[in-house]
Amino acid sequence: MPVLPYSTPPDETALQAVRLLNSKINFRRIVQSLGLPIAAGGQAATAAELVAKLSEFLQNRQSAIVKPDLSGGGWGSTVIHADAAEPVAHQLTRALVGQPERCNGWVFEEFLPFDAVPSVQMLVTDEGPSELFGGDQRVEDLSWAGMVTPAADRPVQERLVKAAFMVGDWLHGYSYRGVFGLDCGLLGDSYVVTEANVRRTGATHVAELARRLGPPGGFGHWRCDTRRGRLDLSFETAVRRLDRAGLGDHNAPARVILTTDAHIQEGVWRYAVLGQDGECVAEAEQQLHELLGIRPRSAAGSR
Template identity: 30%
Template sequence: MEQYRSPLIVYANFHSDMAVEVTAHDVLSRWAEQAPRKIWLMRPGDVLVTPVSLSTAFRGYAAELLRVPADSVTVVTVPPVRGVPMAEAVRRARLMDTLHSLTAERPGIQLLPVALDTSAVDFAARLGVPVAPYGPKGPKASALEAAYRLNTKNGFRAVAGELGIRLAPGEVCGGTNLSRTVRAMLARYERVAVKPDRSAGGYGLSFVSRTDPVPTPGERAGPWVVEQCLDAVRAVSVQMEAFPAGPRLLFSGEMRTTTGSFVGYVSPLEDRAGTFADELEHWGSALGRHLAAHGYVGPYGIDAVLASDGRLYATESNVRRTATITPWVMVDRLNRTGKLSDPAWLLGRGRSRAQHGFADAVGLLRAEELAWESSRGEGVVLYADAPADRRSWRYAVIGANRPRVTELEAALRNAMKLEVILG
């Protein structure tokens, strides 16, 4: 975020057709529950356009930790509309005039979307602002095409093959051939993963063994990807940023998953044996050069698994601002004094036995001396506002190293009586 000197419209367009079909409203709404965390990107003069409102307590908490005046950031809440992208929801809520006024008051303002989709580009044009960081000319059509393609399983498999990125054996098929393809793959492998072409976060993913019923496509005609289900030891990712001059490593880490769904993250990535971290970064660099050649500028990542055979296999690419990038920016900003030379951090979820309001939860952390303190260079941050049920909390833990953040997480779970959320 430091490279964007002008004011920003941070556009939390979770309701987008980039990762899944925009008709998957319930899935997109569940992801959009995390939109309040975009407050950690904000600087004075910025505007946050979000499908989910932010509590006053959370806004004050973030402003205090970031040392940003709470009233220096404008938040515009846009009620989502089933089956349409966020830009259409803005129009139906009659908020375009409001946003035009806000942009007119902020010369040089740019739009920073979560997902660089066609709707966001059109929305920026209607507002008369550039898409960050593409400048007045905007992103090339080839950049949008590359982003859409590489957010599909089929598109990533094709590009990975060109770039020498190792994948699990698999086949691409249409919906009419899904059952036949699954049977053929099960003749070779004991278990297969079945993935809709455009999916993320475990959406639509299923695992099928030889004793299970063969899946049917349902309403999804295809394409589909059917892969050998690997015996995964660890799930890892690398997050990078593409630039014309070459890709830049942001961070890497280990994903916490259950049945293919993301439930947490730990960074930095540990690879004591030196067997896979360099290879993962090499793959990320190759993908970044491919994206830059198509005009894409911005964040992207590769997810992979370390299999029991000791080799790394990529599973998908995500060409957008993923669930871990905003927390990474938050960690960097909170560590403004540089007390931590290379911070370790983790993201987790837990369900408290008792209900807590946001201010009460923060007060509990402070009373237990677990809350983030820049003077100590460690602590817990409730980075995603109070949950609707006042029990299902998302948190970040920051510290000097992985053993320390693990220790702090255990203390947090004890203090708030948190049970692990597995999905």
């Protein structure tokens, strides 16, 4: 993996910037100060404050998503519904079981039926931010499951990239150097920014695999996912099936990589499909699903 592009060791300023932007409470404050749109919502420092504020917030909204201030991968996120049989307080009490009693607080936001949840991946160097790639995220159970890249061609995409550059300029000003991703939610021609991940992510990991394992020039299209499939297949059998189908061939139009042996430990297949065009990648993924007994799932999600 490439070393992050620090010309000198990072100081406390850079560390503080990472802490701030990876905090969901501070993320909302920072991107608002940059003029970027966010979902309606608020924050709470204690569970009692969260119950009070969320009960009032849901008086004229159908549902809200609640997220611990410091968390990743969707951990601790839950959706609270205004019209549920249980009162808001009871829903929250049940949802917060297992979360630390002392924490940094929570954010809550209106739960929006996004059409898509794209992400823009960036690199910040001494010269400033630059775009690495963009993609449409796949979400399951409020958690990141995978990505299809490049993102679908939409009129709003240019605005998303501009927003990512604004966040990148902010990080650059605080001496941060390295990769980060800005996640967004689309509603028609409008968008909101939902969070930043100032670190290497699952998406940047797969992008590096595509660069390392592809032909000269790399793969222009790839998609990755975490999916449940047949439980009676061993990892070795799955690899042999892919090889027999030609999906493990380095020179094939599309190539499948099982990115980790998570099947035994977690009962899921983590994979990436790499190729030169979107059509052959989509076809190879469908073939992969048939070989591993993976059922289809909607690509869009709400966060």
